[in-house]
Amino acid sequence: MHDTSNLVDETLAFTEDELEGFIEQVGLPSKCSCADGTLELAMNADGTPSVVALPDPREEHGSNWFFWQVCDCCGQSRFLSAGKIWTWFKDKEQDNQHV
Numbered sequence: 860m861h862d863t864s865n866l867v868d869e870t871l872a873f874t875e876d877e878l879e880g881f882i883e884q885v886g887l888p889s890k891c892s893c894a895d896g897t898l899e900l901a902m903n904a905d906g907t908p909s910v911v912a913l914p915d916p917r918e919e920h921g922s923n924w925f926f927w928q929v930c931d932c933c934g935q936s937r938f939l940s941a942g943k944i945w946t947w948f949k950d951k952e953q954d955n956q957h958v
């Protein structure tokens with residue numbers, strides 16, 4: 860298990876390049892199923908990746924966080940679990956330390 864004490868700060872610190880790297884390395888296709896569009900990472904005006912937080916109806920203080928991509932043609936969107944991405948980077952970090 861990874862140390863989750865800085866999970867929120869570390870998640871919010873992910874850059875566009877890091878997330879694009881994740882998307883490429885896990886092999887997510889950028890072509891949208893509408894066949895005409897490309898899925899692009901949703902960004903805030905200040906250049907940080909946009910995060911969507913959805914409350915968990917079963918847990919008063921719980922929420923699920925997602926980075927997301929949106930098709931530049933049809934608007935179809937894909938959510939990427941922020942927790943999963945965080946874990947992916949932590950696993951990679953750990954692997955690198957063992958090399």
Ligand SMILES: [Zn+2]
Pocket residue numbers: 891892893894895896897930931932933934935
């Ligand atoms: Zn599309």
